Amino acid sequence: xxxxxxxxxxxxxxxxxxxxxxxxxxxxxxxxxxxxxxxxxxxxxxxxxxxxxxxxxxxxxxxxxxxxxxxxxxxxxxxxxxxxxxxxxxxxxxxxxxxxxxxxxxxxxxxxxxxxxxxxxxxxxxxxxxxxxxxxxxxxxxxxxxxxxxxxxxxxxxxxxxxxxxxxxxxxxxxxxxxxxxxxxxxxxxxxxxxxxxxxxxxxxxxxxxxxxxxxxxxxxxxxxxxxxxxxxxxxxxxxxxxxxxxxxxxxxxxxxxxxxxxxxxxxxxxxxxxxxxxxxxxxxxxxxxxxxxxxxxxxxxxxxxxxxxxxxxxxxxxxxxxxxxxxxxxxxxxxxxxxxxxxxxxxxxxxxxxxxxxxxxxxxxxxxxxxxxxxxxxxxxxxxxxxxxxxxxxxxxxxxxxxxxxxxxxxxxxxxxxxxxxxxxxxxxxxxxxxxxxxxxxxxxxxxxxxxxxxxxxxxxxxxxxx
Ligand SMILES: Cc1cc2nc3c(=O)[nH]c(=O)nc-3n(C[C@H](O)[C@H](O)[C@H](O)COP(=O)(O)OP(=O)(O)OC[C@H]3O[C@@H](n4cnc5c(N)ncnc54)[C@H](O)[C@@H]3O)c2cc1C
Numbered sequence: 001x002x003x004x005x006x007x008x009x010x011x012x013x014x015x016x017x018x019x020x021x022x023x024x025x026x027x028x029x030x031x032x033x034x035x036x037x038x039x040x041x042x043x044x045x046x047x048x049x050x051x052x053x054x055x056x057x058x059x060x061x062x063x064x065x066x067x068x069x070x071x072x073x074x075x076x077x078x079x080x081x082x083x084x085x086x087x088x089x090x091x092x093x094x095x096x097x098x099x100x101x102x103x104x105x106x107x108x109x110x111x112x113x114x115x116x117x118x119x120x121x122x123x124x125x126x127x128x129x130x131x132x133x134x135x136x137x138x139x140x141x142x143x144x145x146x147x148x149x150x151x152x153x154x155x156x157x158x159x160x161x162x163x164x165x166x167x168x169x170x171x172x173x174x175x176x177x178x179x180x181x182x183x184x185x186x187x188x189x190x191x192x193x194x195x196x197x198x199x200x201x202x203x204x205x206x207x208x209x210x211x212x213x214x215x216x217x218x219x220x221x222x223x224x225x226x227x228x229x230x231x232x233x234x235x236x237x238x239x240x241x242x243x244x245x246x247x248x249x250x251x252x253x254x255x256x257x258x259x260x261x262x263x264x265x266x267x268x269x270x271x272x273x274x275x276x277x278x279x280x281x282x283x284x285x286x287x288x289x290x291x292x293x294x295x296x297x298x299x300x301x302x303x304x305x306x307x308x309x310x311x312x313x314x315x316x317x318x319x320x321x322x323x324x325x326x327x328x329x330x331x332x333x334x335x336x337x338x339x340x341x342x343x344x345x346x347x348x349x350x351x352x353x354x355x356x357x358x359x360x361x362x363x364x365x366x367x368x369x370x371x372x373x374x375x376x377x378x379x380x381x382x383x384x385x386x387x388x389x390x391x392x393x394x395x396x397x398x399x400x401x402x403x404x405x406x407x408x409x410x411x412x413x414x415x416x417x418x419x420x421x422x423x424x425x426x427x428x429x430x431x432x433x434x435x436x437x438x439x440x441x442x443x444x445x446x447x448x449x450x451x452x453x454x455x456x457x458x459x460x461x462x463x464x465x466x467x468x
Pocket of ligand 1: 007008009040055237
């Protein structure tokens, strides 16, 4: 039986592991951390009983992923589908809300309802076409060419300064800017618009859903399936050098998958020059800082709908969101950063003790202090709430007292140029990769990224032989 060794137990590594185990490989997953899941981990980072997602909390793409659809993830764990996907408060108490229902969202946006509808309805009502286009190699005929064209035209509009002309009210413009800012790119940018429009459409297609109990449930379901098919996971093993790491013999059909940062591939002794050059040129995105809070009571949001929203984008108007992200892109510190706040315990009672919510706040600025400071008197909450907090920060900025541990985070590159280069690298990977080695990480967008698409085409045949 051929061996498959996967370095890293993030969602992409585990999805590859499951696919290979079912295709008849003897699978071994090696993970540096003490627990499995990578960005899918959920831990009691603050106090006992408060279960915080370390990275991903919201999973809008999960159920539209062809891999997870084939895996049956919708049935394997319990999903929560909140009525509200995300909300965006402004400093003076006004707020815009993206409801799961696009009609309700458009109605609430008043004069901008028509523009919101025109922008997102053609995408959300053809979400499979959008996912097919975004989750596969860009240079090929999309399954739904009209949807792909509509999506591309909207990217051109929202990825350029024309975006400031789409809406008449600050609320609608901020609602879209907040979701586009998830991409951690300079704004407006084509890469940011592409990512933002995708998840904004998902907000109205199936909604932004959450696994009850936290993201760890997804990782646990994948590992359970892997083990049922004979695979194994070893934690606490950090692989530094592929030259000395035993993963088998490529001439016998053994394969190595790297679910790690790209530079580990450089230690492979058989790495072809062109591939090494492409990997060396990879541009990392900005670092991310996150603080988790265990609170003594609900966050006193001024706006009632915001209090019911699991995800809240705190960043002010469209111009303020753009200014914050552009400052980060230029390596500056924004005093009023765009902050992504998730409050899972408002709909999932397994996440925190009764009446004591938990909340996680993430931003791409290079320090955490800004995550605990209120933006204005209207959105103040941290001063009136007591509790415990835990943070992870970029390693270079880990002196804040909240930082109980520091994790070197390198977020995936979402620069437009990097994404386009990844198309070329995809070809390099397929025809000139190191013998037997493949990459399967979220930091490179190519067709071996099972989070959005099934693993590469040669394994698909194996998957068909052993359906999920
Ligand atoms: C703060 C934050 C919030 C996020 N929120 C969301 C969200 O709400 N929704 C969403 O969809 N996405 C979110 N993301 C993005 C999501 O977490 C990532 O896209 C996803 O985790 C990438 O998966 P992956 O499998 O490629 O890599 P990872 O999840 O990073 O997993 C890689 C694994 O490989 C291990 N590893 C790496 N190198 C080695 C080595 N040399 N030896 C052994 N093991 C190694 C690591 O320890 C890690 O466990 C968020 C990310 C961050 C940082």
